[in-house]
Amino acid sequence: MKNIRLTATLLAGLTVMTGHSLAQDLSDKQLVRTLGRVEGAAPAIDIAILVQEASASAGKGVASLPHWQNLSKLSQLIVEIDFENDSVAIEPKSYRTVGMIADALHHPNLQRYKFLVVGHSSSTGDAQHNLALSQKRANAITEALSTTFAIAPDRLFAVGVGQEWPLDPANPKAADNRRVQLINLGLVR
Amino acid sequence: MPTRLSAVTGATLLALFFLTSISRAETISFADAVTSLATDCGKDIKKHCSGLNLGSGKIQSCLEKNAAKVSPTCTATLANVTASIKQRLAAQSSFASVCEHDAAQFCSGVKGEGNVLSCLVKAKRVNERQCGQVITDAGWR
Numbered sequence: 001m002k003n004i005r006l007t008a009t010l011l012a013g014l015t016v017m018t019g020h021s022l023a024q025d026l027s028d029k030q031l032v033r034t035l036g037r038v039e040g041a042a043p044a045i046d047i048a049i050l051v052q053e054a055s056a057s058a059g060k061g062v063a064s065l066p067h068w069q070n071l072s073k074l075s076q077l078i079v080e081i082d083f084e085n086d087s088v089a090i091e092p093k094s095y096r097t098v099g100m101i102a103d104a105l106h107h108p109n110l111q112r113y114k115f116l117v118v119g120h121s122s123s124t125g126d127a128q129h130n131l132a133l134s135q136k137r138a139n140a141i142t143e144a145l146s147t148t149f150a151i152a153p154d155r156l157f158a159v160g161v162g163q164e165w166p167l168d169p170a171n172p173k174a175a176d177n178r179r180v181q182l183i184n185l186g187l188v189r
Numbered sequence: 190m191p192t193r194l195s196a197v198t199g200a201t202l203l204a205l206f207f208l209t210s211i212s213r214a215e216t217i218s219f220a221d222a223v224t225s226l227a228t229d230c231g232k233d234i235k236k237h238c239s240g241l242n243l244g245s246g247k248i249q250s251c252l253e254k255n256a257a258k259v260s261p262t263c264t265a266t267l268a269n270v271t272a273s274i275k276q277r278l279a280a281q282s283s284f285a286s287v288c289e290h291d292a293a294q295f296c297s298g299v300k301g302e303g304n305v306l307s308c309l310v311k312a313k314r315v316n317e318r319q320c321g322q323v324i325t326d327a328g329w330r
Contacts, residue, residue: 084239099218100220108284108329
């Protein structure tokens with residue numbers, strides 16, 4: 001619960017600062033600073049376990065995602081990236097957000113870190129379908145980052161969690177729940 | 190004689206203008222580059238490349254394949270965007286080698302590429318050199 005509130009606070013803070021589009025108006029320096037705060041006690045994240053947990057718990061909610069809770073302890077940003085309906089195609093109006101992430105990840109302060117892109121959906125539609133689509137969309141973002149913007153692919157990981165971890169648990173169908181988390185996973189080994 | 194002088198001045202000014210516009214293109218961020226792509230090609234992308242992702246050159250090859258139908262502004266922008274992304278990547282990857290000497294001279298003992306960069310940015314004399322230009326072109330000021 002505390003973790004979710006923390007995320008919501010971060011989102012609220014960014015919303016106040018930037019209006020509608022969260023990452024759109026954040027400066028490159030702010031992105032780099034936010035993503036670069038690394039705590040000594042950051043937990044190690046096993047992505048295979050995250051994927052396993054998400055696919056075993058489609059429709060069951062955040063309570064059945066114990067390993068996912070660890071992600072809240074890592075430095076991260078929430079961004080809005082819009083896709084065409086039921087598709088992996090990023091809407092042109094969201095290209096800028098992907099470009100901003102690329103600018104940040106290429107900065108020397110972040111160059112040694114690897115990042116997890118997490119795709120979230122709202123609860124509109126079938127839970128299994130939402131899970132699969134959010135995974136494909138997270139993949140599409142890392143693909144764009146690693147090809148168009150030449151971020152080394154070994155620094156990028158993608159997972160989808162579908163509708164299971166809403167930002168606004170009281171309104172799981174709300175559009176705010178559709179979002180992308182960009183999480184610093186620590187040093188590339 | 191005055192005519193020749195003014196011709197030379199004109200040519201110099203023209204060359205300067207040209208150089209300035211080139212170096213300005215070099216310092217475009219990835220965000221600004223793809224924003225101009227979205228602005229100038231958004232409609233064409235929605236119309237001709239629906240369902241395709243930005244990654245793996247799919248949008249680029251789709252727009253090129255449909256060049257006959259795509260707006261001329263978009264075609265021009267696509268070429269500029271592709272070039273400016275390349276230029277920025279080139280500047281960023283040349284940082285380590287171009288600034289190696291300055292880093293040793295002005296920032297010896299500083300550890301970590303991020304810390305070396307902030308040290309170099311603060312060092313006045315670095316900014317007059319090639320390393321300073323690379324930092325600017327990389328977008329790291």
